[in-house]
Amino acid sequence: MMDLSYAQMLENAQRNEVVLRRFQAIELALIGASGFGQFLAGIRDQLPARMALEQAWLLLADSHGEVSAILGYDEVLPDGLLLEREPARLVERLGELPTRVRLGSPGEVLGELALDWAELPGSVALMPLWRDSTLIGLVVLGSRDPERFAPDQATDFIERFAAVTALCLDNVLNRERLKQLGLTDPLTGLYNRRYFDQRIDEELARARRHGAPISCLFLDADHFKRINDTHGHVAGDIVLRTLANRMRGQLRGCDVAARYGGEEFAVLLPQTALGQARLVADRIRTQIGGEPVVLPDGRRVPLTVSIGVSTCGNQLADSPMQLLARADAALYRAKEAGRNCIMSVESGAQA
Numbered sequence: 001m002m003d004l005s006y007a008q009m010l011e012n013a014q015r016n017e018v019v020l021r022r023f024q025a026i027e028l029a030l031i032g033a034s035g036f037g038q039f040l041a042g043i044r045d046q047l048p049a050r051m052a053l054e055q056a057w058l059l060l061a062d063s064h065g066e067v068s069a070i071l072g073y074d075e076v077l078p079d080g081l082l083l084e085r086e087p088a089r090l091v092e093r094l095g096e097l098p099t100r101v102r103l104g105s106p107g108e109v110l111g112e113l114a115l116d117w118a119e120l121p122g123s124v125a126l127m128p129l130w131r132d133s134t135l136i137g138l139v140v141l142g143s144r145d146p147e148r149f150a151p152d153q154a155t156d157f158i159e160r161f162a163a164v165t166a167l168c169l170d171n172v173l174n175r176e177r178l179k180q181l182g183l184t185d186p187l188t189g190l191y192n193r194r195y196f197d198q199r200i201d202e203e204l205a206r207a208r209r210h211g212a213p214i215s216c217l218f219l220d221a222d223h224f225k226r227i228n229d230t231h232g233h234v235a236g237d238i239v240l241r242t243l244a245n246r247m248r249g250q251l252r253g254c255d256v257a258a259r260y261g262g263e264e265f266a267v268l269l270p271q272t273a274l275g276q277a278r279l280v281a282d283r284i285r286t287q288i289g290g291e292p293v294v295l296p297d298g299r300r301v302p303l304t305v306s307i308g309v310s311t312c313g314n315q316l317a318d319s320p321m322q323l324l325a326r327a328d329a330a331l332y333r334a335k336e337a338g339r340n341c342i343m344s345v346e347s348g349a350q351a
């Protein structure tokens with residue numbers, strides 16, 4: 001008896017592990033989506049493929065047509081996407097405000113919400129996407145199998161997945177908003193210099209108010225001209241994109257990373273003192289230089305970066321210009337010192 005229940009527990013745990021891994025794989029795709037198109041493909045294509053489902057829909061609350069404007073959709077929407085201009089009507093059709101995941105037959109779960117199903121599913125899951133007490137959208141998953149989603153099943157994994165999806169959707173819409181406002185760099189998806197210059201003023205003022213340190217990194221690809229000359233400009237662009245992605249992977253959500261010029265990048269690290277900023281810089285340097293960039297045709301391009309670090313410490317008297325100028329001067333010293341290294345300067349010190 002004991003053995004049997006233990007075996008069952010083990011089997012359940014193993015099954016849960018597999019489901020969790022599948023969700024995590026999709027979450028990674030959603031987190032990494034650089035634009036709304038990729039995000040939608042994650043929901044519409046990858047989610048059903050990985051979870052062995054037939055269909056998935058994304059419905060977005062689109063009050064005042066803001067989402068359509070950001071995404072540039074007029075009449076024609078991509079497959080798998082619906083926009084609801086009057087979100088209150090979504091709730092009306094569902095019968096109640098969906099605060100939690102719902103599982104069951106299409107009638108039970110969706111009420112009068114009509115989706116253009118290719119084939120009416122046997123059972124569905126409805127995931128409400130909430131951000132800051134606002135329902136920003138819904139994901140509806142459909143399975144041919146009537147038993148697949150049943151009202152009495154545990155929903156912990158799907159709830160968690162819904163929370164991550166909502167966060168990613170919010171991010172991706174914000175990113176699209178910024179793209180539209182011309183504050184991101186189209187090649188790398190990082191912020192552009194205009195945005196960075198604006199944020200450095202705000203962040204320095206905030207650091208002053210809170211008496212918190214703030215650091216700045218200036219980062220430049222080494223011998224980038226040689227990369228362009230050897231492999232061509234298109235390859236150079238791929239290398240810059242890879243550099244940006246590798247850098248982004250080492251930063252926190254509150255850090256501000258921008259493409260400052262051609263092959264030059266700037267990062268603001270709020271609440272970060274010099275020692276910590278050097279550690280971050282070294283992580284970025286190691287990550288970028290760790291492996292060559294592999295081009296689509298298989299060519300491998302070695303890549304390193306030099307980084308200058310500056311910090312506004314206790315006195316916080318620096319202007320944004322001074323913080324930037326010191327990081328730039330430190331970067332120059334890193335180049336002088338042979339590249340693929342980090343140089344730093346603290347507040348008040350000469351670079």
Ligand SMILES: Nc1nc2c(ncn2[C@@H]2O[C@H](COP(=O)(O)OP(=O)(O)OP(=O)(O)O)[C@@H](O)[C@H]2O)c(=O)[nH]1
Pocket residue numbers: 187220221222223224225226228232233234235236237240261262263335339
């Ligand atoms: N592919 C590509 N190249 C760019 C872009 N922006 C700038 N560059 C190139 O980046 C190169 C920068 O070269 P340099 O400033 O001489 O510096 P470097 O070769 O990186 O050498 P060091 O910085 O001294 O290590 C130039 O050849 C630019 O044309 C871009 O968007 N795409």
